[in-house]
Amino acid sequence: MNNTFRAQCNCGQLVVSFTQAPVAQLVCHCRDCQTVSGMPYAKAAFFRAEEQCAQGEFLAVDMTGGSGKPKQYRRCSQCNDFVYATVDALTGLLGVAADKLLPPFEFNPMAHVWTSEKAPETEIPAGVFQFPKAPPFRPGK
Ligand SMILES: [Zn+2]
Ligand SMILES: [Zn+2]
Structure with a gap:
């Protein structure tokens, strides 16, 4: 596999x-x-x-997104590591855990979202875009 951007779970079984x-x-x-x-x-x-x-076996965790549409978090069936999620409100896109992505990927977030639910101890750096709920744009559009 020679795709440029690659993420995998701890054990390497589940790869995107x-x-x-x-x-x-x-x-x-x-x-x-x-x-x-x-x-x-x-x-x-x-x-x-x-x-x-996406390749490998996953365990699905079904949730409902902020839009009211389903979303599904997918973990490795072997090591239980969370790797990616599908969101029905974001058709055609996969949300991948940035921590699992290998170089040359570099995490460079454009915004912090759902800050209305953030953990009290979490501090958001000054000067970044913040949205209390879902961002007012659709990724990729
Ligand atoms: Zn695994
Ligand atoms: Zn979230």
Whole structure:
């Protein structure tokens, strides 16, 4: 596999890879992301889904997104690591855990979202875009 952008779980069983750079990068403070990632927030890079961009067996965690539409977090079926998510409100895109992406990917978020649900101890750096809920734009449009 020679796709440029690649993310994988701890054990390497579940892999997502893409030929094109992400269309958006966000830090998400919503409670679902906190629960699934086990972190105070999730760093997400949104890529256009490509044919066979996801390989390996996953366990799906079904949730409802802020839009009221379903979203699904996907963990490795072996090591339980969270790798990526599909969001019905964002058709054609996959949200990938930025921590799992390998170089040359560099995390460079354009905004912090769902700050209304952020953990109290989380501080957001000055000067970044913040949205209390979903951002008023659709990644990739
Ligand atoms: Zn794994
Ligand atoms: Zn979230």
